[in-house]
């Protein structure tokens with residue numbers, strides 16, 4: 424929907440941010456990797472691995488996996504509103520790219536996108552420093568490909584990371600499942616789950632917990648999975664859930680989400696189960712509201728922000744569902760799905 428109605432403000436900001444993507448160690452052997460322009464300013468972004476103070480203290484989310492597994496596409500679709508089809512034209516990443524995601528006090532972390540062919544034995548790759556500050560390691564496996572090599576790489580990565588930092592959340596995205604039938608999806612997940620855990624058990628590391636998600640950039644599954652990864656890094660999550668529980672039990676509202684509207688990640692929801700359709704409806708509503716706000720919410724000279732703390736939207740569907748969107752704190756919106764129209768009045 425965002426493509427139809429025009430680009431929302433956050434995307435413009437993201438374009439700027441993209442320039443800030445930082446190249447770290449260079450693992451590329453193609454032309455891009457070696458022809459760094461000294462005047463390009465890229466040097467500014469190069470982190471010195473030997474300097475432990477050169478990174479900010481923000482939870483770090485690493486995107487790892489074999490080449491072409493879909494790491495950059497996930498980052499672009501979730502955080503840059505890139506349409507899934509555009510990812511077909513993404514070039515292979517040959518440097519570690521770091522991006523700050525600071526949409527609010529809750530959504531405040533760094534994403535590091537790694538090249539597929541990363542070599543743990545390369546002396547320029549200071550994996551100890553990288554894993555030490557890591558909150559979550561997302562390992563992306565292309566489910567449409569033969570995944571044996573990916574499983575071996577997953578095992579190597581997880582065991583290395585765990586040695587350095589036992590607190591990392593290990594998240595495995597079984598990705599590109601849009602190409603699989605429902606039965607095949609379940610079978611693939613079971614097989615990957617079994618093999619990955621068997622490998623860990625054989626190494627005497629059964630205490631390492633891996634979480635598995637079926638994902639695709641062509642539907643909302645990638646946003647849902649990323650939401651769960653981010654939620655685990657938010658220490659206030661139980662309090663937020665509790666507040667939302669109190670809220671729904673006192674308002675007649677069916678389901679409440681606390682969203683980061685920029686990425687459509689939900690930071691928290693009440694403890695009733697999340698129904699994918701409701702989540703998708705809420706995401707679609709965010710797209711509609713932001714797009715319309717970008718068209719009508721700015722002053723005539725284009726000044727101001729399209730949505731602010733005054734922003735509110737109510738959408739009534741013809742099946743008696745009412746969706747209510749309200750900003751609660753800067754970038755945060757509380758999105759509520761009311762089951763009965765009478766409650767909305």
Ligand SMILES: Nc1nc2c(ncn2[C@@H]2O[C@H](COP(=O)(O)OP(=O)(O)OP(=O)(O)O)[C@@H](O)[C@H]2O)c(=O)[nH]1
Pocket residue numbers: 488489490491492493494495496497507509510511512513514515516517537538539540598599600601602638639640641
């Ligand atoms: N069908 C399908 N294709 C996808 C999905 N995600 C990514 N792709 C495609 O997979 C290809 C590789 O995606 P990239 O994001 O460049 O992969 P990468 O892991 O960053 O690759 P490297 O930079 O080489 O490590 C692209 O053609 C994407 O369009 C998905 O969910 N479904």
